[in-house]
Amino acid sequence: MSLLNKIKGAKKTTALSNGQINVSYEELIRQVSKRTAFLSSLNVKVIAISLDNSIDWILFDLAAQELNLKCIPLPVFFTSTQLGHVVNSADVELIISLNKELALNADTGNVDFISDFETTPLFAHMLSTSGNAQYPQKTQKVTFTSGSTGAPKGVCLSTENQVLVANSLKQSIGLEAPKHLCLLPLPVLLENIAGVYAPLLASGEVVVLTQDKLGFSGSQLVDPNTFLSAITQHQPNSLICVPELLILLVQAASSGWEIPKSLKFIAVGGAHVAPELLKQAQYLGLPVYQGYGLSECASVVCLNTPSKHDIETAGTILNHLNCELENGELVIKGNCHLGYLNQKDTWYAKSIKTGDIASIVNNKLVIKGRKKNVLISSFGRNINPEWPEALLLSSGLLEQCVVFGDNKPFCCALIVVNKNVSKGKVSSLFNRVNFQLPDYAKIKQWHILDETMSPKDGLFTQNNRPKRMTIYSRFEREINALYTSQKDVTLYANLMA
Incomplete structure (x- = not known):
C-alpha cells in the first residue's frame, strides 16, 4: 500500500510548506492526483527527479509511488559523469527538472510542466533508452549510494520496503503531528523516509527549503549563519543531521545561539558519532539521538529515542528487523532490499551482510567499525x-x-x-x-x-x-x-x- 493511501484522511492541517506556501493534506492529495494524471499521459515506467528540495519533489515522488513507477532521485552532489551513469544504467525515460537543457543524454523532446509551487516551469525531459536495464520485481525506488567509486550502485526498494520503515519510525519516535525541517537533500534516502514519510504518517508538517536557503552549495555547508537562521525561523520539532551538522549545532549553541524550544528530536546518523559529542550536545540542551542504517534496509535499522536512549549505542533495533552477528559482522534480516540494479545475482536476498563490525546488547547495536576500508566522511558520504x-x-x-x-x-x-x-x-x-x-x-x-x-x-x-x-x-x-x-x-x- 502506498504512503498516500495511509494518509487519505483529507485533513485540513498543513502537510507541506516551503516557508511561503502551505499545502494542506487535502490539497496534497489533489496535487498528487494532478501529477499522476500528467505522468500517466506520458506512458513512462522509469522516471528520475532532478530537483532541489521543494514541495514539487515530494509531490512527484508520491505520484510515482501511486502509479508504481520506478522512481530514481538524482543526488545534487553527483558529478555529471555519475549522473550519466545513473540515467543510462537505469534506462530512465523521463527526467523532471528545473533545467530546460540536459547534458546527460540525447533528448527526444521536452514538455513544459507548469507547477503551482514554482516561479519557473518544470521541464519533463523524455529520453531515449537502450531497454537493457534489469530490475527486480516490485522495484519502485532506486536509491544510488554516494558511490565509494565513480560508478555508484543502485539499491532497489519496493513501496513496502519504504513504508514499513517509515511506520516503524513513527511508532518508535512517538511524536504526534511533528513539524519537521528537512536539512539533507531529499535524494538522501534517510531524509526521504524519516524526514518526509514518517512525519506525514504521524499527521505532521514537512518544511522543505531549497539548499541555498539552508546555506548549502552542493553537499557542502558554506553559510552556517543561514543554516542556523533557517532553524530559528521555522521552529521545527525534529531535524535529521549528519555528524558534521551536529558539530555545527554544538559549536553554535556553545557560542550563544539560542536553541529553539520547539526542538524535541534531532536524529543523527550517516557516520559514527563520538559519545563525547552526544554528551556535549545533551548538556547544551540539544535533544540529539543517534541511529544507524543502510540503504539496503530502506535506511534506518536502529535508533535511540527519548523513551529508549543509550548514548553508548546506535539505538534499539526497529521492530520489523532481526540482527545477528557472523564472525563479528552485523547481518540484518527482514525488510531487505530487492537487490542491486542490473545485478541479478543479488536479487531477493533474505539477509544483508553490512560489512560493519558490531555487538548487540539488549537489542541495541554498538557499531565498532568497517570491515573493509571504505571511508565514511562526517557528512555521511562513502568514499573508496x-x-x-x-x-x-x-x-x-x-x-x-x-x-x-x-x-x-x-x-x-x-x-x-x-x-x-x-x-x-x-x-x-x-x-x-x-x-x-x-x-x-x-x-x-x-x-x-x-x-x-x-x-x-x-x-x-x-x-x-x-x-x-x-x-x-x-x-x-x-x-x-x-x-x-x-x-x-x-x-x-x-x-x-
Whole structure:
C-alpha cells in the first residue's frame, strides 16, 4: 500500500510548506492526483527527479509511488559523469527538472510542466533508452549510494520496503503531528523516509527549503549563519543531521545561539558519532539521538529515542528487523532490499551482510567499525580511497599516495613525490584530479613525506598495498595537523561574530 493511501484522511492541517506556501493534506492529495494524471499521459515506467528540495519533489515522488513507477532521485552532489551513469544504467525515460537543457543524454523532446509551487516551469525531459536495464520485481525506488567509486550502485526498494520503515519510525519516535525541517537533500534516502514519510504518517508538517536557503552549495555547508537562521525561523520539532551538522549545532549553541524550544528530536546518523559529542550536545540542551542504517534496509535499522536512549549505542533495533552477528559482522534480516540494479545475482536476498563490525546488547547495536576500508566522511558520504588514489598515481608525478578521511569533513592524503617534481606541479595535479571528483571525495589537504613507505618498515604489504591503519598510526600527528590547519574546519569559528 502506498504512503498516500495511509494518509487519505483529507485533513485540513498543513502537510507541506516551503516557508511561503502551505499545502494542506487535502490539497496534497489533489496535487498528487494532478501529477499522476500528467505522468500517466506520458506512458513512462522509469522516471528520475532532478530537483532541489521543494514541495514539487515530494509531490512527484508520491505520484510515482501511486502509479508504481520506478522512481530514481538524482543526488545534487553527483558529478555529471555519475549522473550519466545513473540515467543510462537505469534506462530512465523521463527526467523532471528545473533545467530546460540536459547534458546527460540525447533528448527526444521536452514538455513544459507548469507547477503551482514554482516561479519557473518544470521541464519533463523524455529520453531515449537502450531497454537493457534489469530490475527486480516490485522495484519502485532506486536509491544510488554516494558511490565509494565513480560508478555508484543502485539499491532497489519496493513501496513496502519504504513504508514499513517509515511506520516503524513513527511508532518508535512517538511524536504526534511533528513539524519537521528537512536539512539533507531529499535524494538522501534517510531524509526521504524519516524526514518526509514518517512525519506525514504521524499527521505532521514537512518544511522543505531549497539548499541555498539552508546555506548549502552542493553537499557542502558554506553559510552556517543561514543554516542556523533557517532553524530559528521555522521552529521545527525534529531535524535529521549528519555528524558534521551536529558539530555545527554544538559549536553554535556553545557560542550563544539560542536553541529553539520547539526542538524535541534531532536524529543523527550517516557516520559514527563520538559519545563525547552526544554528551556535549545533551548538556547544551540539544535533544540529539543517534541511529544507524543502510540503504539496503530502506535506511534506518536502529535508533535511540527519548523513551529508549543509550548514548553508548546506535539505538534499539526497529521492530520489523532481526540482527545477528557472523564472525563479528552485523547481518540484518527482514525488510531487505530487492537487490542491486542490473545485478541479478543479488536479487531477493533474505539477509544483508553490512560489512560493519558490531555487538548487540539488549537489542541495541554498538557499531565498532568497517570491515573493509571504505571511508565514511562526517557528512555521511562513502568514499573508496583507492578511487582518488588511482587518479593521482596515474599522473606519474607521485610515487605513493594514501588517502584518509574517515569521520572527517574532507579527505586528505599522504604522498611521496617522484624526483624533480615541484610543489607547483603537485598542486596543479590535485586541482586537476579534484575537478574529476564530487565535492565529498576531493582531496583538500596533503602532506609530502620525505621517504618512501615500504614493506621493510611495515607500512606496505609485499604486493605493494598500503597498510592503512599502520600508516595512520605512524603519521597520526601529521594527518591531524592537516585538519586543524585547514580553513574548512574553522569555518564556524566566527558564527556569532
